[in-house]
Structure formats: C-alpha cells, structure tokens
Amino acid sequence: MAKAGYHHGNLRQALVEAALSLISSRGAQGFTLSEAAKEAGVTPAAVYRHFAGREDLIAECARQGYAIFADLMEHAWNGGKPSALSAFGATGRAYLAFAKKFPGHYMAMFESGLSPNRSPELAAGMARAEAVVLKATQALSAHIPEGRRPPPTMVAAHVRALSHGVVELYARAAPGTQSPFTPEDLLESGIGVYLRGLGLIAPDG
Structure with a gap:
C-alpha cells in the first residue's frame, strides 16, 4: 500500500x-x-x-543537502563575529555536525560521484555553501602579510580536505573510529596546527 x-x-x-x-x-x-x-x-x-532516473534522485538529495549545509555554515560564520578566528572554528564544527546529523545528504553531496554541474540548481547550492568557507578564509588571510599570504581558495581547499578526512576516518561507525580523540578534537587541533603554520595563531608555550 x-x-x-x-x-x-x-x-x-x-x-x-x-x-x-x-x-x-x-x-x-x-x-x-x-x-x-x-x-x-x-x-x-x-x-x-x-x-529521470536514480542519479536524478541522488542529485535532488544533494541539492537539498547543500541548502541545509549552507544555512548551517552561514549561521556558524555569523558574519565573522565575535572574531574571524573564532567564527572560522565554528564553521569547522558546523561541518562535522552536518555530516553527523545528515549522513544521507552528506554522502549524496560528496560521495555519489555526481558532478555539481549536473544542474544549475545543484551548482548554485554548492557555490553558496563553498562561498561561506571562502569568505572565512579571506577574512583570516587578511591578517597574513601579503607576501606570505596563500590564495584563500587554496586555504579553503585545505580546510575542506581536512574536514572531510576527519569525517571519513573518525566520525563514522568504521574501524577508523577507534581513535582515542573525538572527531571535534581532531578537527580543531588539525586546523590549529595549520593556522599556526600560517602565523595566525601564536606558537605554544
């Protein structure tokens, strides 16, 4: 029935x-x-x-996922308040929270193999979500001397790769979840090492 x-x-x-x-x-x-x-x-x-077929259905799952994801990321970024650095950290936590709460959407978006350019709607959804990360990295990069400043798009790509890696290896019920650290701690410390290398966080001690 x-x-x-x-x-x-x-x-x-x-x-x-x-x-x-x-x-x-x-x-x-x-x-x-x-x-x-x-x-x-x-x-x-x-x-x-x-x-039209299964891929069309998966693409709609991904489109809806990007809409949710972008909303969460924009809320986490909060216009860069109270500081670009703290807001940047909040976007990382939002990434993990999204992957945990919306696993079906996450997999449709990042693991289906579908091109974001499959439809204008899907491409627009992805662009909106990625714009938040780029906005955050641009705000942080402004604090780096111009001669040592990597392209914000590269920084954004590095952060996305780190976030995705933590999700894949440690945030799911798989052998990799045997880490003694929480996914949140792993991502926060990993981003901390990266930002320290860029001179955006003072060295320890």
Whole structure:
C-alpha cells in the first residue's frame, strides 16, 4: 500500500526521504531505484513521474543537502563575529555536525560521484555553501602579510580536505573510529596546527 504522503501529492519528497535513508545505510551507490520506490511505498514506474532516473534522485538529495549545509555554515560564520578566528572554528564544527546529523545528504553531496554541474540548481547550492568557507578564509588571510599570504581558495581547499578526512576516518561507525580523540578534537587541533603554520595563531608555550 502506498504511504500517506503519496496521496497528499508528496511523492517527490517521499522518494527523496527514502533515498536518503538508503544512502545512509548503504552508501550513495548502494541502492536501486526500485528499492527507493518500495521504501516510499509506490511502484517503480511512479518514480519516473518525478525523476529521470536514480542519479536524478541522488542529485535532488544533494541539492537539498547543500541548502541545509549552507544555512548551517552561514549561521556558524555569523558574519565573522565575535572574531574571524573564532567564527572560522565554528564553521569547522558546523561541518562535522552536518555530516553527523545528515549522513544521507552528506554522502549524496560528496560521495555519489555526481558532478555539481549536473544542474544549475545543484551548482548554485554548492557555490553558496563553498562561498561561506571562502569568505572565512579571506577574512583570516587578511591578517597574513601579503607576501606570505596563500590564495584563500587554496586555504579553503585545505580546510575542506581536512574536514572531510576527519569525517571519513573518525566520525563514522568504521574501524577508523577507534581513535582515542573525538572527531571535534581532531578537527580543531588539525586546523590549529595549520593556522599556526600560517602565523595566525601564536606558537605554544
């Protein structure tokens, strides 16, 4: 029997929620369109009224994820208050919080293999989220002498790579989670080492 949401015209979102659940448990490529339809309580044929195929469904999961992610990052950045450095740290914590609370969205965004340029909406969502990180790195980079200042886009890429690495290795129920440190501590200390190397944090002791 179809779920109630189908009768209320919410089939499209019901399919997204079904896909997110499957992605969370199996990975972005670990389910079929038929399984998503079954999870939503409809026939596979009904899916094609809203999505051209599985990749189209995953792309919508990613688009919605970027919207949530950008909102969280903008809230964490808070216009660089009370300081660019503290707000920068808050964005890192927001990254981890998003990955933990929205694993299906996170995997659709970063692990599905889909190009962000698949659609204008998906590309715009990613650009909005990345703009927050770039804004934060630009604010920090302003405190580095121009001759020693790395491109803010490079700093942003380094921070994203570090954040993603912590999520992949230590923030999930996998062998890597045996670390004696919390993901939050690992990310904060890692970013601290990086920013210390740039001269943005005073040396220890």
